[in-house]
Amino acid sequence: MQPNNTTTTAFYTLDGCHATLVSDVFQSLLSWNQNSHQEWSGVIEHPRIQERLRSQGIDQFDSRNDIQWDDPTLLFTLTRMLDSDSIPMMLGEDKNRERFGRFPHSTGSALRYIRENVRQVGPQSNEMYDDLVMHLDYLLTRCDVDHVGDGRFMEGQAGLNIMGFLSGDEVKILRTSLLGGGWTVARDEPIDGGVRDAIRHLSPLLLAAERNNAGLIHRKHD
Secondary structure (H helix, E strand, C coil): CCCCCCCCCCEEEEEEEEEEEHHHHHHHHHHCCCCHHHHHHHHCCCCCHHHHHHCCCCCCCCHHHCCCCCCCHHHHHHEEEEECCCCCCCCCCCHHHHHHHCCCCHHHHHHHHHCCEEEHHHHHHCCHHHHHHHHHHHHCCCCCHHHHHCCCCCCCHHHHHEEEEECCCHHHHHHHHHCCCCCCECCCCCCCCCHHHHHHHHHHHHHHHHHHCCEEEEEEEE
């Protein structure tokens, strides 16, 4: 596969996050915006959430409105995986992160390229293919305008752009569906071997997340 470097595209990252809290925090933020506060009250009872907020100098958090951060900053800060020194954990090897981060596609996205160039095997819908495209979409569009109702998760402070995420269980499903059957590469794939190459860089990141019992947050860096 020969990359096209004539234009600079966005860079994409998959950041390790808490396997279950990422979904809980996300849903609580959506619910709060719809004037339902019960889920936020449940989330802030979690010791990890309280510890993370207090480490950032925030002691008042009974109400979402007590916190000045925007929703993407809150989601990312509360759920991002940290090591024992409170440094963000990097999943996978540098070369996989770099090659996943900027793929020779019009958008620069390896995930988008895979999504556009996989097809189900046979005329009948099958679970493996359905799981594949569903979980790719979770990373690509879970936080976009069509799913959230506005663009706030893609317009965060300091350019924070969260496109989507996977819980820990969803990471396992996506990795399994990539390895299994039920799908094939489109005959008119624009880059010869492109899907296989994109998967070769994505799979180690999924495996690293699974080994660390982590979910994943998908970010775009313009």
